[in-house]
Amino acid sequence: MDINLTFLGQMVSFAILVWFTTKFIWPQLNHAIEERQKKVADGLAAAEKARAELKDADAKVAAEIKQARQQAAEIIERAQGQANQIVDKARAEATAEANRLKANAAEEIVSMQQRAREELRGWVGRLAVQGAEKIVQREIDASAHKAMLDQLVAEI
Amino acid sequence: MASEPQGGLTEYIQHHLHHNTVSLGDGAFMKIHLDSILVAFLLGAVFCLWFWLKARKATSGVPSKGQAFVELIVEFVDTQVKDTFHGDRRTVTPLALSIFMWVTFLNAMDLLPLDAPSWTVKTAAGAEVAHHTFFRWVPTADINTTVGLALAVFFIVLAHGMKAKGALGFGKELMTAPFHAHNPVVVAILVPFNFLLNVVEYLSKPVSLAMRLFGNMYGGELVFMLIAGLFAGWISFLPGVLFNTAWAIFHILIILLQAFIFMMLTIVYIATAREHH
Secondary structure (H helix, E strand, C coil): CCCHHHHHHHHHHHHHHHHHHHHHHHHHHHHHHHHHHHHHHHHHHHHHHHHHHHHHHHHHHHHHHHHHHHHHHHHHHHHHHHHHHHHHHHHHHHHHHHHHHHHHHHHHHHHHHHHHHHHHHHHHHHHHHHHHHHCCCCCHHHHHHHHHHHHHHHHC | CCCCCCHHHHHHHHHHHHCCEEEEECCCCCCEHHHHHHHHHHHHHHHHHHHHHHCCCCCCCCCCHHHHHHHHHHHHHHHHHHHHHHCCCCCCHHHHHHHHHHHHHHHHHHHHCCHHHHHHHHHEEEHHHHCCCCCCCCCCHHHHHHHHHHHHHHHHHHHHHHHHHHHHHHHHHHHHHHCCCCCHHHHHHHHHHHHHHHHHHHHHHHHHHHHHHHHHHHHHHHHHHHHHHHHCCCCCCHHHHHHHHHHHHHHHHHHHHHHHHHHEEEEEEEHHHHCCC
């Protein structure tokens, strides 16, 4: 229970201990702790930022998809219009061609009719002469009656 | 320091309350308790070595378990300081950490078997030497240790007060607080009262610090000695073991609590000393 020099010795020990702790233990440990705290805080902030960025990117992607869809719809519409146009044009051309062909054919028919009629006329004239020759049973001077026959042919 | 009491429990306890003392001169004051000094110094060195090794390799990355444990203690102390003391913590937290760890270590010596030193001496040098070799290895149950600690804290508190207010401001506050007045005459009348009150207040701090820790640890040690008396007989041996265990478990609480109280009060005293009135 008696107080003696011991307490001075303990004070010195304590002083050394405090000095050592202040100098060699506390700064290093505190530095590490603070550094880690900063790292953790930075990491959390980075995660938060990344989350926000992801949200932005998502919104951008959605907008882009929407735009692309719109563009595709426009393109399809335009293509349909073009196709219709092409079909109409083709139809018009085909109609014109058909008409032209029809006209050509009609013309040809008319000319062929003409030719057939001419030919027929020739044949009928000759047949008539032969028939008449047979009926009359005598030589008819073809040249004498030619004028009459030509008139006959023309009348047919 | 015989392990079997020859003159009954009283002698056994008295025997165990002797320090290993060296006289440096005449008078009761010129003595040194070698056991207290040695154990305290060694435990301080153990603390320094342990924390220094961890601090040296401390990384801000993923900590090892040892580093995490040390950091846990440091952060616990730092949080206490932060809550109480608002200012530059670069010297206050190391001080609080030193006090907490050192006092915990010194108190924890109480948990080691009471007769381990005497048994060691007896085995090494025989019963006759053992009877004259005293060794108490709980430094905080020696009032010199707690007074030394408390006085050191007292000077640190004074230094903080003077640093925060200046030597003049500190002296002025001793004279003019806590009783204030505007009339110079009244101020002069109040000076002795203020001064007396402040001196008592300042002196009560180290006294209460030292006495609280010493009382707790000395009392704890005494209870261990009383329980050790139970080991003398075969019938009381088993209850002795049970009581000893129970008291040791309860003592863990006291060890940490007293170290914590000592640390907290130191911080509070420093914070109060830095406050302006």
